[in-house]
Amino acid sequence: MMSLEVKRWFSSTRNLVNSAVDVGKIVLNTKVERPLKSNKVKQKSQPTKTRKYIRNSTLPEWCALNERYNSSFAKPNASEINSVTHFFNSSEVRYEWSAAHFMDVPGEKLREKVSNESHGKKFQGKTYVPFEFVNGLPEVAFLGKSNAGKSTLLNSLTTSSKETSLGEYAKASRRAGFTKTLNSFNIGNKLRIVDTPGYGYNSDVEQGDLTMEYISRRQQLVRCFLLISGEQRINEMDLQIIEFLSSIGKPFEIVFTKMDKVKDLGRFQEMNLHELPGLPGIIFTNSLLSKSCPKRHGMSLLRHLVFQSCGLQIGTKPSRQKK
Numbered sequence: 001m002m003s004l005e006v007k008r009w010f011s012s013t014r015n016l017v018n019s020a021v022d023v024g025k026i027v028l029n030t031k032v033e034r035p036l037k038s039n040k041v042k043q044k045s046q047p048t049k050t051r052k053y054i055r056n057s058t059l060p061e062w063c064a065l066n067e068r069y070n071s072s073f074a075k076p077n078a079s080e081i082n083s084v085t086h087f088f089n090s091s092e093v094r095y096e097w098s099a100a101h102f103m104d105v106p107g108e109k110l111r112e113k114v115s116n117e118s119h120g121k122k123f124q125g126k127t128y129v130p131f132e133f134v135n136g137l138p139e140v141a142f143l144g145k146s147n148a149g150k151s152t153l154l155n156s157l158t159t160s161s162k163e164t165s166l167g168e169y170a171k172a173s174r175r176a177g178f179t180k181t182l183n184s185f186n187i188g189n190k191l192r193i194v195d196t197p198g199y200g201y202n203s204d205v206e207q208g209d210l211t212m213e214y215i216s217r218r219q220q221l222v223r224c225f226l227l228i229s230g231e232q233r234i235n236e237m238d239l240q241i242i243e244f245l246s247s248i249g250k251p252f253e254i255v256f257t258k259m260d261k262v263k264d265l266g267r268f269q270e271m272n273l274h275e276l277p278g279l280p281g282i283i284f285t286n287s288l289l290s291k292s293c294p295k296r297h298g299m300s301l302l303r304h305l306v307f308q309s310c311g312l313q314i315g316t317k318p319s320r321q322k323k
């Protein structure tokens with residue numbers, strides 16, 4: 001059962017959702033996939049190689065899920081990964097704006113003014129294009145339940161892969177419901193990542209409306225990343241957001257966070273995430289390090305998706321280099 005608070009957060013969204021697709025059924029009622037007999041034989045005939053790989057490698061077992069779920073996508077090759085890694089490692093990350101209301105998002109007041117003034121009028125002679133519109137960098141947004149790890153993932157993605165401790169660009173906290181506004185960070189003057197307030201526990205309806213309005217109306221928003229803690233199950237609100245994003249045709253990907261804390265990987269085999277509407281990529285990540293997980297994983301894949309969704313070409317260099 002959803003709490004009253006959760007329902008309130010979501011009230012604005014429910015009206016917008018096209019409930020024709022029952023995403024819940026796809027994810028929650030999926031049968032366990034059992035390996036075919038022939039697969040079993042195959043596995044038996046090649047055990048040494050596989051076991052050796054697992055023993056010698058420092059990769060945690062869950063990293064194989066990135067292969068499993070993303071095999072059908074055009075995988076970036078090594079030189080593409082290097083180029084994207086170089087872009088993020090050398091980009092200056094700059095906090096730019098926070099907004100508690102959609103109209104506080106830079107450019108939105110002007111956009112509304114221009115659209116009201118030009119309503120029904122024809123432009124004659126030179127067309128005037130306001131600077132903010134020309135300069136509108138592509139934006140990607142991190143969405144998800146409160147405490148899903150959105151702010152931490154933003155820091156992880158923008159911290160050089162050589163560093164062990166994360167930059168503190170977005171403020172993260174143990175306390176759920178910490179981020180209260182949309183917070184935007186400029187990455188190398190080529191794209192923006194927008195951290196959003198979480199839904200669910202300790203969130204409120206104004207923040208929900210703000211995020212939904214931003215998703216629905218912001219023209220610069222090119223892709224959403226829906227974060228779900230690997231420790232938790234996909235809940236009804238996550239599913240509603242998935243339905244909503246696919247109903248408005250907004251491209252999105254799903255990112256499982258905190259995979260370093262996951263003990264039982266079995267349930268990830270049970271979820272038929274491939275069949276979600278919108279056919280999102282499914283990425284598994286950890287942003288924090290621990291003894292069992294001494295490296296951050298999933299970042300190259302995620303960085304590549306962010307880079308690609310912003311229409312940046314391989315070889316693009318940041319305009320602002322890290323000092």
Ligand SMILES: Nc1nc2c(ncn2[C@@H]2O[C@H](COP(=O)(O)OP(=O)(O)OP(=O)(O)O)[C@@H](O)[C@H]2O)c(=O)[nH]1
Pocket residue numbers: 144145146147148149150151152153171172173174175176177178179180196197198199257258259260261285286287288
């Ligand atoms: N072990 C582990 N902890 C994580 C990871 N990512 C985030 N956390 C922790 O989870 C807690 C919540 O992280 P935040 O990044 O603040 O979560 P958020 O989604 O921004 O939360 P709100 O702002 O409240 O919506 C913090 O204590 C983080 O240190 C991860 O990959 N692994």
Ligand SMILES: [Mg+2]
Pocket residue numbers: 150151152171172173178179195196
């Ligand atoms: Mg946050």
